[in-house]
Amino acid sequence: MQDHLYNFLLHLGDNALVLGHRLSEWCGHGPILEQDMAMTNIALDLVGQSRNIFQLAANIKGDGASEDTLAYTRDAIAYKNVLLVEQKNGDFGKTILRQFLYDAFNYARYQRLLTSNNKDLAAIAEKSIKEITYHLKWSSEWVIRLGDGTTESSRRINEALEDLWPYTGEMFKPADYEIACHEAGIYPDLDGLKSDWDEEVKTIFAEAGLTVPGEAWMHDGGKRGVHSEHLGYLLAEMQFLQRAYPGQEW
Amino acid sequence: MIKWPLWEVFIRSKNGLNHKHVGSLHAADAEMAMTNARDVYTRRSEGISIWVVESEHISASDPDEGESLFDPANDKVYRHPTFYNLPDELKHM
Numbered sequence: 001m002q003d004h005l006y007n008f009l010l011h012l013g014d015n016a017l018v019l020g021h022r023l024s025e026w027c028g029h030g031p032i033l034e035q036d037m038a039m040t041n042i043a044l045d046l047v048g049q050s051r052n053i054f055q056l057a058a059n060i061k062g063d064g065a066s067e068d069t070l071a072y073t074r075d076a077i078a079y080k081n082v083l084l085v086e087q088k089n090g091d092f093g094k095t096i097l098r099q100f101l102y103d104a105f106n107y108a109r110y111q112r113l114l115t116s117n118n119k120d121l122a123a124i125a126e127k128s129i130k131e132i133t134y135h136l137k138w139s140s141e142w143v144i145r146l147g148d149g150t151t152e153s154s155r156r157i158n159e160a161l162e163d164l165w166p167y168t169g170e171m172f173k174p175a176d177y178e179i180a181c182h183e184a185g186i187y188p189d190l191d192g193l194k195s196d197w198d199e200e201v202k203t204i205f206a207e208a209g210l211t212v213p214g215e216a217w218m219h220d221g222g223k224r225g226v227h228s229e230h231l232g233y234l235l236a237e238m239q240f241l242q243r244a245y246p247g248q249e250w
Numbered sequence: 251m252i253k254w255p256l257w258e259v260f261i262r263s264k265n266g267l268n269h270k271h272v273g274s275l276h277a278a279d280a281e282m283a284m285t286n287a288r289d290v291y292t293r294r295s296e297g298i299s300i301w302v303v304e305s306e307h308i309s310a311s312d313p314d315e316g317e318s319l320f321d322p323a324n325d326k327v328y329r330h331p332t333f334y335n336l337p338d339e340l341k342h343m
Binding site for chain 1: 254275276277278281282285286288289290293
């Protein structure tokens with residue numbers, strides 16, 4: 001069981017860290033100063049959440065593990081994030097849509113973790129849910145604004161939808177460690193997750209004038225370490241310093 | 251470049267204090283101005299309440315009229331409540 005919990009924590013932490021890193025790539029490149037700061041704020045929230053989760057995971061692993069060794073010394077194959085969060089930023093519309101699709105999922109998930117029987121995880125969820133609530137508000141507003149905006153913004157977000165939709169199915173296909181944690185009461189009410197997400201996406205898409213795509217073939221693999229080619233490049237940049245100068249500190 | 255209107259941001263730092271002007275930002279509408287203000291001006295726990303108002307709705311005094319508006323008050327010191335003898339028992343005045 002400890003193995004399943006450990007893997008589940010890595011999955012949670014990796015989602016936050018990888019998406020946080022992706023968002024941080026916008027730093028200095030945002031469409032306007034205010035959105036540049038909004039994205040880097042959210043990036044910092046996510047990296048902070050991953051730290052909390054990794055500290056918990058490191059305690060379970062022992063053996064000198066720390067938040068840093070977990071973030072900086074695992075290869076892509078040991079990362080358990082969903083494929084959606086490692087997808088490249090693309091244009092602002094694609095970044096926004098990726099964020100919304102993930103935020104809606106993350107919000108529903110952390111609502112459940114609030115009642116986890118693992119007290120540490122529930123405490124982290126209680127701290128994180130406030131941030132995630134804001135992330136969802138921010139990305140929802142932008143999806144509506146872009147979907148219901150100009151011809152160009154609508155075209156771009158529709159293209160992003162076509163690209164990203166096939167990565168959404170994986171979030172609702174539980175890995176063995178998620179099922180084990182669900183059965184142990186660590187990850188409550190797994191069944192309602194998809195319908196909560198569907199509902200949120202339907203509501204926001206309706207306001208944005210976007211059509212929810214029908215049944216489609218879905219990618220998966222991220223949760224068990226089988227990633228798209230993008231994650232390797234992301235980790236190469238993120239891990240460079242610790243790989244080149246092991247143990248280096250500020 | 252984007253031509254979004256300018257908004258002025260006012261933050262109340264804690265209950266009981268006034269909203270205070272902290273700066274300005276660009277946003278397409280009031281909703282965006284509010285989230286932008288949150289992201290730009292309250293990252294370090296600066297406040298508990300935000301007001302935003304489009305800059306064009308603010309009427310400002312004309313600096314050229316400064317002399318007629320403000321100088322006349324300079325020689326009227328009696329308008330300050332400094333000419334009273336306060337009893338010793340009175341503290342915190």
